[in-house]
Amino acid sequence: MRHPRTVVLDSEAIQALTDPAHRKHRRVLAVVEVAASRNLRRAGAVRLVVPTSVRVEAGWNRREPDAAAANRLRVDDFALDTPAADDAAAIRSALGVSVVDAHLGAVLGATPGPHAVLTSDPEDLRRIASHLGTRSTILTV
């Protein structure tokens, strides 16, 4: 049991976060509230992260006017740059997971742990975390 330093959001979590009409909107906001509460107590304690491929899948275009509110929630992009692509490719080759999940795995490998992942696909994420040997708590959206 430990406080995560990085909370990673997957596609459904992002859809729920950016759409107030989504049935899980409050659920995801509760997780954001945990980060906000801990960051007020200790600045920089918890970082919220979204892999950019997840943003693509969830349709979160930061340039759209509708995205203005979500853009300000302090959810950081984790880009699929060259090192991340290499890491994701290795995960995809080893486990046969989707590109998005592989990118999410690359985030787990490259950001400070412990991690928490808010996902609609807990089984694949558990496999990835186990494969990487990261200390990750997997939550279902």
Add this chain to the structure above:
Amino acid sequence: MLDLLDGTPADTVGTSVRLPGNLRDAAVLATELGLVASTTELTVRGLRDALEAFAQRAVLDAHYRTDPGARPTLAEIALAAAEVDGNPLAAKPDLVRRAAGEVGLVKDNAGPDDVLLYAAGLAAAVA
């Protein structure tokens, strides 16, 4: 503040900041150890983290002003905290809800971690 935080840093400005001596010396040591590039970087990082925390709170509060129904309860937030921590209290939502209802009696402005601490006390008391 949000626009300034999200903006592109166009330039840097010199400023005079008084630091506690021990903090300054620790920062110099961290620099010498290669843990950070400079005291300036440490100061900027700390300042940004603190301002980001204020911004995150402000953005959430602004959202709840336009959509009050979106605000999670303290019990919901505490349960989410238990889940992200892998805390066994996540499997005891009734206890967490009770703690969220009672913790205000012993602590003003209680947060989710206060609720979990109180709930752990309740769990220990009945064990």
